[in-house]
Amino acid sequence: MKTILVSVFFLSIILLGACKQEAQKTASPPPVVQTESKADMVDSTIIRSKDVDVASLDINKDGKVFQCPMHAEVISDKQEPCPLCKMDLEEVSIAEAKEHLK
Secondary structure (H helix, E strand, O other), X not given: OHHHHHHHHHHHHHHHHHHHHHHHHOOOOOXXXXXXXXXXXXXXXXXXXXXXXXXXXXXXXXXXXXXXXXXXXEEEOOOOEOOXXXXXXXXXXXXXXXXXXX
């Protein structure tokens, strides 16, 4: 009788140990941390405020600047993609750029 009780005791310990190990296997994996790649970073140097002096952005003094058709506050003196939507900036006169900012 004593042998049966000892056997039952050890079997229950083994079963409980197996249940704990199974619970650890079903634990959720650690969260994935996403970092910005260089391509995802936004070049904010050409994102302007609405009250910017557009004429001061015309570095080569040709009377033209490049402005995003979707984001009027994105203005540059050179042709490049918009950092917000990736569309090409369109060449506009300084007066047109000021009008778009209103």
